[in-house]
Every structure is written in structure tokens, then in C-alpha cells.
Amino acid sequence: MMQTLPRRAVVALLALSVFFPIGLVIYQSVLSGPFFMPAAVPSLESYAFIFDDPDFWQAARNTMAVAIGMGAIAIPLGAILAFIMVRTDLPGRKWLETPIMIPIFVSPVVLGFGYVVSLGPVGFFSVWFESLFGSVPWNIYSLASIIVIAGLTHVPHVYLYSSSALRNLGSDVEEAARLSGASPFRVARDVSIPMVSPALLYVGVLVFFLGFEIFGLPLILGDPEGHLVLTTYLYKLTNKLGTPSYHLMAAVATCIIAVTFPLVLLQRFLLKSAQRFVAMKGKSARQRPLALGPWKWLALALILAWLFVTVVVPVAGIALRSVVSSWGQGINLLDVLTLDHFRAVFEESTMIRSIINSLLIGTLGGALAVGGYLAIGLVTHRKNDAISRFVDYIVLTPRAVPGLMAGLAVFWVFLFVPFLTPLRSTLFSVWFAYAVVWLAYGMRLIQSALMQVGPELEEAGRLVGASNARVSRDITVPLIRNGLLGAWLLVFMIFEREYSTGVYLLSPGTEVIGAQIVSLWASGAVDVVAALSLINMALVGIGLAVALRFGVKLHD
């Protein structure tokens, strides 16, 4: 296959966008000081410093506890939820499908804040509970609470992958087990679950990996009692030594990547083998749901209870907190109702700018990002050569870099490269970081849309005389219009939800809601945080409503 110039350009630009920031982080980690200081020399003292810091090891232990603990909670619950939703006659299944996905689309920092105002020492639910029962049995700021909340809010991730695996499973294999004499329960235990075990294994690694890069929840919930995880340790390092301790941050980031990158490769390997497993399925016929009988009410109650804890409690807390002036024991709700927080938001230019910027980055930035992902997708579409395999790995790489660190790396790039410096305090830097961080996600959307196009439709174009580029323009792209629209809407939601990537890029002119919340939270401006959080959720909600209106599938 001839290598055309545009193809090379796209791949070169992509490789540069991904590897340069990461390379810069690794390079910075082996310097004795910030890379822009002339005195910085190659040295391993940054590693020596953090390995010597008991806080680092405490954070590493906490990270392991969170990653393992949330897996132990999310995987069984998610798998059971998937089985109930896909395979049984649970009442209201259709209606539940969307609410189940909500935790994925709510920014974790917003979610964490929601738990504080709902279940914190003077949270709404805590106060009500206390007035009813006399005391509150939970402590939202303990490490155990962080783990439980992280576990419960990651149930949808597990649900997503196990439900699609269960859906791919033809019911013929289950019917064969039924006819051989297995009860419905035995069918689930001996046939259905083992057959989706590759997907469960994949999702186990995924959840463990997500546990490693979790930031928003421990930032908000771990702060009062000083529970650090690796990402929040990295965040706190910013101020630890008073001077910009870039080399230390880079060393922590490199340590995290050293764990996450192998996990990403493992995920890729597991996903491929899981697909092989599913490919062996029989002709998937119509699926007959399993009758739950009276158990269905218990199942429904459990799902509603989970939704209550993971969606209703934090969201209601934020909604309420954004319209009250203060809250505590013995305060009458009606006395403290106010719209002052929203007024405060709309009176301050930085707040307005952060809302406008968030909208711009979601709409325009989302469209640009989808355009970029499409260009990369077309470059590798139906070409199984070395360049395509190379692109495959490039796309995967940013997945291993948590948003906080990706934002930091991009910040450094814009600091380091002279001709990029003027762009540092523009929205372009934030957009660039977002687009790189969500590269793997966006590419999956684009590639699954491209896969829908029958190869013979493109071959027919070639045969009647269209060049590769003409085929892309006249056949492939028009055919995936709907997929592109769906990708744009999903990327919009993801970009609205994003918070950690913008943290280090926050400067006058580049404010986005997510990063603004993180920074305001540190200053204790709870009222404004509540109002901004609600606005943020509303933006995501609008995206979600439009997506559902256009029939966009929230997962593949």
C-alpha cells in the first residue's frame, strides 16, 4: 500500500501529540529541578525523595486498598446487575437502563462533593438521619467510605462490559443447558457466567486500573482526615516544598504510569481474547428472559436502593445545597432557601467564563476532537500494516496517563516549546489536553462506527474508479454520519464531565467548570461549588437528553 503524504502527516502529528508530553514527564523525572531552571541536571534525587517520603508509601498503600476494595464491591454487583438487566424479566428494565449509566457521566469531583453535602457531618441526610435515630453510624471521610463509594459508583463500568458480553451470548447455549436438566440458577452458574468470564476478567483489570487513577473522590472525601492516594499525593506535592517541585511530581507520575501502562496492555490483550471467546457463540437467536418470579421485587428493590445511594443521594444533596444559604442541625429548610449562589456565579466574570469555556470545549472542541479522531480512524481504516499497528499502540498510550498528569504534561509542553507558549493561556491548551486524554475513548467510538460500514461498499467505490480519498469522502464518511453525531454527543458529555485534566492548565482565560470546582473547593467556597456543580450536571444532562433523543447508544 502506498503511503500518502496526508496519512504520514496524521500519524506523525498523533505520535508527537502523545509521546512528546509523556516523554517530557519522564525526562523531567530524572532532573534535579524544574526543566526550565538552568541549574537542573540529570539526577535520580526526585525518586530518592519520594521513596523516602512516608506519605508516598501511605498513599501507595491507600491506592492499593481503593483499587482492590472497589473491585471487590463493583465487580460482583455489576455482574449481578448485568445478569438481572439482560437475562431476566425484571419489571421496568427498559426504564432503568439510562439511570444505571448516570454515575459514569457525573464528574467524580461533583459526586464527591454531593456525598459531602448529603452524608457529611452536617449533610442533609446525616442531619435528617440523626434527628430520627439520634446518631449517624457512618463517617464519610474514612478510607472505608471512600472505598465503598468508589465501588458503588463504578458498578456501571462493570455493568457495561458484562451486559454487552451477556447480550452477545446466544440464548441457545442456555436453552441447551435447560434441556439437559439445569435449573435457571444452574444455567447462570454453569453456563452464562463462565461464558462471560473473559469479559469479567477484563473488567476486573479495568476497575483495578481505574482505582489507580481515581482522583476526584479521594480529593474531596480524603482531605479532612488526610487520606492520600497517589494522585492526590501528586496534587499536594505542588505546594509541598514551596517551590515548583516539578521533578518530584514527574517522578510520582512516572511511578503511576509504570503501573498503569502494563495494566492498559493487559486490558488490550484480555479484550482481544474476550472477543475471540464471544466469536465462538452460536447463531444468537432471540433471547428469552428468565422468569424471576417473586424474586423480581427483591431484585428491583436492590437496584433502586443502589440507585438511591449512588445517584439520588449525591445529586439531591447538590441540588439542595445550591439553593440554601446554610445548613445544620435545627435549621428549617424553608427559612434558608436562596438563589444567591447562582447570582454570585453569574456576577463574577471568571465563573461566567468557565461556563462559556466549558460549553465551547464541549461543543466546538468536541466536534474538533471527533474530526481529529475521524482523521486517525480513516488513516488506519481497513489497513492492517505496520503504521496501523503503530497507531493502535499510540492511541492506547494516553489511556495509561490519568487526566491530572496528562494536564500537567500538556502544561509543561506549552511551557517548554517556545512557539507554543503564547497558546498556554488559551483554551487551545485545555482542548489539546482533553483531546489527548480521551483519545482512546474517542477512537473506540469512531472505529466502531467505521466497522459498521460493509467493506464491499468501499470496494465497490474503488472498482468504479474512486481513489482511496474519494471513497472516504463520498462513501465512508457519509455512511457513518449518525455514528459521528453520536460520538460528538458522547464526547461533549465526557468533556463537560472532565475535571482533573484542566487542573494544572487553569489560568485566567482557560477556566473550565471542572477545574474551577477543584480549585474553589480548596478555598472552601462551598456555596459557589454547589451552584457550579449543579450547572455542570445540568450541562451533562442536556447532552444526555439530546443523545437519548437521537437514539445514541451510551455504550457499544
Next chain:
Amino acid sequence: MTDKTILTVDNLALSYGSNPILKGVSMQLRRGEVVSLLGPSGSGKTTLLRAVAGLEQPHQGSVTIAGRAIYDAAANIDIPAEKRDLGLVFQSYALWPHKTVFDNVAYPLVLRKVAKNEIVQRVHSALKNLGLDHLAERYPHQLSGGQQQRVSIARALVYNPPVILLDEPLSNLDAKMREEARAWLRNLIVELQLSALVVTHDQSEAMAMSDRILLLNGGVIEQQGTPTEMYGQPQTYFVADFMGSNNIMSGRIGDIKGGEARIDLDNGLSVWGLRRTNAAIGHEAKAVIRVEQAHLADANGHNRAEVDLVTSMFLGDRYEYVYHAGKDLLRAWGKRHEAPGKRWLELPGDAVWIF
């Protein structure tokens, strides 16, 4: 190579990784001729067609169309698919769902920068040829399978390619329509004097539609010839077995007399037939006879044997008799229902091939 030859494939070889698909295939297509590529799945027939079209990458040999080399491994020539100027009718028709019938057929002309009014005129005449003129503004999903197929043919013909390639053109139609479409397609090809290369896995389709058949097996051409040659004079066991419905029995060569041989079958019968093998007396061989050549006889005689008639099956236009002969089941056709019991079965010596 005469000047009537329009497509020449010479010693073409192609592999997927280390897995050879075509192992040196050579063939020719003459102007106005229909050649079928026939073979079981995995024989390489579709791969050969796609290699000619430029959709697969061979690594050896050459392909020439109307005197122009479009692929030549030795000379490092590999014209991309869009520059080969060939027409291909896909198995799935591959109509573009976002374009109307008119736009589907017009697209090749748009790519060739034909003037607008000429496009309109040529598309309409192509559609008229295929009886589709009234459907020009429809979208593919609004058409029946047969109509979609015609659109796909119109699209492949509208720019007058020197050769038209058809990949299993009838396989997406249901059984009843297939026979009608077969006659219609053959008629169209003859009327428009097209040179066509057709891939099919259906031997009766191949025989009905083509002037010549190439039977592929495992990436090589097993035998080629006119349909009557292919059916009546198979050169190898594979060809004999692939074409037609057969009774196949194994045994050992018992005697040889010039072009004929006697085979002593494992089922106890012993028959004379045409010798198509070099196996010596005492060696293993197979006897093949078309089902329609075996028939009931009333008494003993040359190449007759007494066998057990198990059942008669009614097939509509005939009966099929099923016999037990040792461990073999033999079949023959006849006009009447026959009651089970001992019968004489004749396997005429000039219809038995011994491989």
C-alpha cells in the same frame, strides 16, 4: 494468445500470511465469452476474482486486460483497483445506502468527469436496459433483492468496462427466483455481448450460464472446459465428484483391458468402467457413476448386480430409488414407484469412471 483474448491471468499466486490461497493459476477470457470460476468454498475462486479486480494482493504472476498489464509481479506493476476500469457485481450488491438508485449508477460517471447531461442520459439508458427506469429516485432499501441486483449490474456496466466480474451473482436470491434470474442474466450477457467472469459455487448455475468453466480446487485449476466436457468427461476424481450427483464406491482394480478396467468393489459388486487412473491391478481405486446413469434392469447381464431396494422417494418429476449394496447406499432415478425387494441394477460400462 489470440487478439480475441481480453483477460489473461498468468501463473497468479497469492497467500494470506503463510497460507497459500492461489498456487499459480493461469486462465484466459475471450471477448464476448462467459467463464465461470467454480469450486468448493476455500478453493480460491473468489480470491482469484478479487485479485483480478485489484482488491487482493498477489505476490506472483500477471494479469492483463485488453493488452494492458494491470498486475505484473516481475515488472512491479500493480494498478490500483480504481484505475483498472473493471466492473464488479458484488455478492451482496454493495449498493451505497445513502445514494439513490440514480446516484449509485451515476457515481462512476461522476468520477470520470462526464458532463452532467450525458450522465443523465447514460444512467437512464443503463437503467432502462435493466428495466429499472421507474426506480431511479428510490433508495436501495426500498428495492427488492432482484431489483437491487439489477441496480448493481447497471452500476457495473454504465462505464462500459471491457470485462465484468460477477461474484456469486445469484446467491442472495431465493431458490425460485434464482432460476429465472439465471436465464435473464445469461440473456443479458449474450445480448450486450459482455465478457464476463463469474464466481459461483453452484455447478448447475455454472453450466447454465457459461461458455467455459474453470473448476478450482485448493488454489489450482483442476480442469477447464465447456460445460458438456466438464460434466461428461471429468479428468480427475475431484471433477467427477464435484459435478453432478454421483454414486461413489471404493474397491481395488481387478483387471485392465486397454482403456477399461474392472473394479472389485468393497461392497461385493464387480463392474467394468472407463479407466481414468494409472493404478495397477490390486491397487485401491474408486468407481463413480452419475445417479441418472444407473438404472433398473430386468435380468442379470454385463455390469448388472442384484441389490436390495430399500425405498423409493418421490421427488416431483421422478422417483429416486435407494439400494443397499454391502455397506454402500446406491441411488438411481426412475419414473415409477417401486416396491422394496431384490432388484437388478445396471451400471453401464461407458458411464462408470474408475479413478
